[in-house]
Amino acid sequence: MPERAINFVRSYQVRYDECNLFGFLTPAATVRFLQDIAVRHYSSANLNNGGDWITRRTVLDFHTPIPAYASLDLETFVGGTSKVTSQRKYQLRHETGEPVVTGYTLWVYLGANGRPTRVPANFIEYFWPGGTTPMPEGAEWPAWPERAPSIYRHRVRFSDLDVQAHMNNAAYLELLDNAGWEAEPAGMPEGKILTPLHYDLEYLDYALLGHELEVQTWLEPLPDGTFERLQQISREGRPVAKARSRWRWG
Structure with missing residues (x-):
């Protein structure tokens, strides 16, 4: 860090x-x-700028499965900013100190009018007192496969919504994972465990109460025995989110 x-x-x-x-x-x-x-860290600064933050992209690497009742320490810091965005990095560690999940989220700052607005100067001064650094660009998205998804x-x-009255970031992952499970051609292999290795999710538009969503899923086997899951969520033909994740049956 x-x-x-x-x-x-x-x-x-x-x-x-x-x-x-x-x-x-x-x-x-x-x-x-x-x-x-993220909310606790930002709130602790008491900046009172009158704006809000929404998530644009979440990228995670899962290093080892985390069992129920595990004790974890989660560390976060602001990794960089642009004109209207801020990258927040995370490291989730087991109580032994071993990193189990690492990644980042790209947040967009909204002004009081609900539109993307320049990140306030006091935010940068508080979280980066020595001056901010440019954010690295995320990986490019692959083309969708030509075959039918x-x-x-x-x-x-109602249970998908958060305090901003739109579908919560985590609810998108639940939807994607349910859709991915339905796409498995043979269901669950006997005696196998499905483990996430990587997740890259980009949010493109809001999903609100009652919206009818369609999830397209393509499963792509990889040479190392893992597989990639390419997914797109849309509403009336308009993209709402897209995701690229890697998994292993083992």
């Missing part, structure tokens, strides 16, 4: 209901940890 960034650390314990049927922390529950610490449909429910 860089010395000049203001770091923030909080401890968490994995609950039973945050795990999948294999007994490990889900990607969606992981993102809820990230949301929680698996289709999964979902109506945005």
